[in-house]
Amino acid sequence: MDTIPLVQASLGDQELAAVAEVFSSGWQAGQGPRGKALEQELAARYGAGGAVAVSNCGAALHLALLALGVEPGDEVIVADYTFPAPAHAVRYVGGVPVFADVRADTGTVDPQAVAGLVGPRTVGVIAVDTVGLPADYAELKAITDRHGLFLIEDAACAVGATYQGREAGALAPVACLSFHGRKGITSGEGGALITTDPAHAAHARLRSSFGIESIFDQARVVGLPISVFTDIGYNYKLSDIAAAILQVQLARVGELLDRRRAAAAGYAELLAGEELLTLPHVPPDRTHAWQSYLVTLAPSVDRAAVAADLRAQGIGCGHGTWACHLQPVYDTTQPCPVSADLFAHQLAIPMHAELTGNQVERVAETLRTALQANSQPTTSTAGTQGGAA
Structure with missing residues (x-):
């Protein structure tokens, strides 16, 4: 493979x-x-x-x-x-x-x-x-x-x-x-x-x-x-x-960025509507260089298991970037809750100018399968109480 x-x-x-x-x-x-x-x-x-x-x-x-x-x-x-x-x-x-x-x-x-x-x-x-x-x-x-x-x-x-x-x-x-x-x-x-x-x-x-x-x-x-x-x-x-x-x-x-943009557009199209992740957001007043492509996984998804599935299929991935305030070297109690949440739930999938359209399709398809296989169904509080009664 x-x-x-x-x-x-x-x-x-x-x-x-x-x-x-x-x-x-x-x-x-x-x-x-x-x-x-x-x-x-x-x-x-x-x-x-x-x-x-x-x-x-x-x-x-x-x-x-x-x-x-x-x-x-x-x-x-x-x-x-x-x-x-x-x-x-x-x-x-x-x-x-x-x-x-x-x-x-x-x-x-x-x-x-x-x-x-x-x-x-x-x-x-x-x-x-x-x-x-x-x-x-x-x-x-x-x-x-x-x-x-x-x-x-x-x-x-x-x-x-x-x-x-x-x-x-x-x-x-x-x-x-x-x-x-x-x-x-x-x-x-x-x-x-x-x-x-x-x-x-x-x-x-x-x-x-x-x-x-x-x-x-x-x-x-x-x-x-x-x-x-x-x-x-x-x-x-x-x-x-x-x-x-x-x-x-x-x-x-220009040439290299156009190829990255094409890959990003492919991911956006192929992963649209996937409820277990959120795609990157680019405000209308700016453009993205797509050094990395980070998706945010739903809290119900086991990110480590998804990563293991991707790597087993020969697809590279990573955790995204770091919430610096959580790193031991800084020894701070200063809270940055949004950063901490992104650090816990974002996943980097392949992004570079050498990606082909077929590879983008394979990554998206494999990611969708891994998300479904490694997501726990959410249980509402009302349903739990009803079962106990």
């Missing part, structure tokens, strides 16, 4: 040719000519004051908080229902992540929850475009502007998505992208910081390279330049090999 993986990268001959060019260039390390070209393309795409290519999105989030001046003890409100990279980044700089609950329909951070968490130590907000769906940035920006807070867009999953006609990655003054293997475009690993402020970009670029200027630039200076370390930095550089792959992938965004 052919397997249908949960995720699969779309990499081919164009990407291989770009890598071969880098191999012959003599510069494969970070911040070389391909990295610089990628940064220019990203800045142009997002109309930004600067873009910094880095090793992953977690690095971009860390650099963003450093550039924005977050200090130990500062509180940063973060979306709860997501991979915990934003909260981790807040901890990297000694800050305190404060978890905001999410909307039940979209899984994106709830602006009302954010507004209720602003306090005297709050310095900013990190919103997340949950599995590829942009958050409510008009409302979030109104809140952050009112209180003088920064706003960061974690657009790790959302390359190609839009909100009110603007592309994800350009929805806040600072945005962070991911090019991990399961994202819409990928170099295996990688990330970028996108910002409207050139000074923030320059700060992040310096910190991404141990606190010194580009070694590639230094190597082109006649004489014997000696770098001076003026600040503590990190090894967050993106190799020119990865940058070359991403230049190709960036040109393919």
Whole structure:
């Protein structure tokens, strides 16, 4: 039986040719000519004051908080229902992540929850475009502007998505992208910081390279330049090999996103009317990048059993994403009930640009069968009392 993986990268001959060019260039390390070209393309795409290519999105989030001046003890409100990279980044700089609950329909951070968490130590907000769906940035920006807070867009999953006609990655003054293997475009690993402020970009670029200027630039200076370390930095550089792959992938965004959208439309049609799950909701003012396709199972469904049935048929699946406030590392009693409920009941089914129509049909059919086989009938209170009488 052919397997249908949960995720699969779309990499081919164009990407291989770009890598071969880098191999012959003599510069494969970070911040070389391909990295610089990628940064220019990203800045142009997002109309930004600067873009910094880095090793992953977690690095971009860390650099963003450093550039924005977050200090130990500062509180940063973060979306709860997501991979915990934003909260981790807040901890990297000694800050305190404060978890905001999410909307039940979209899984994106709830602006009302954010507004209720602003306090005297709050310095900013990190919103997340949950599995590829942009958050409510008009409302979030109104809140952050009112209180003088920064706003960061974690657009790790959302390359190609839009909100009110603007592309994800350009929805806040600072945005962070991911090019991990399961994202819409990928170099295996990688990330970028996108910002409207050139000074923030320059700060992040310096910190991404141990606190010194580009070694590639230094190597082109006649004489014997000696770098001076003026600040503590990190090894967050993106190799020119990865940058070359991403230049190709960036040109393919539209093509790859169209294929994901076709798969999502197929699922929506084939699973319509299934009472044991709820399909993803996309508000009319935005579009989804479909990094993942999450369905919400009814409380009567045994999710683990459904997953076991799917995997037995060669179909990949996962739990969705995380309710960060429940993770032991944060040791918080702060409630986020909507996030916790989604964490308990959502299921990720295969979503990538390599899915065929036949595979989408097979996933939907197998999922329907598994739901019926692993659902307990609900018993009303009245029926139970009548039986006891």
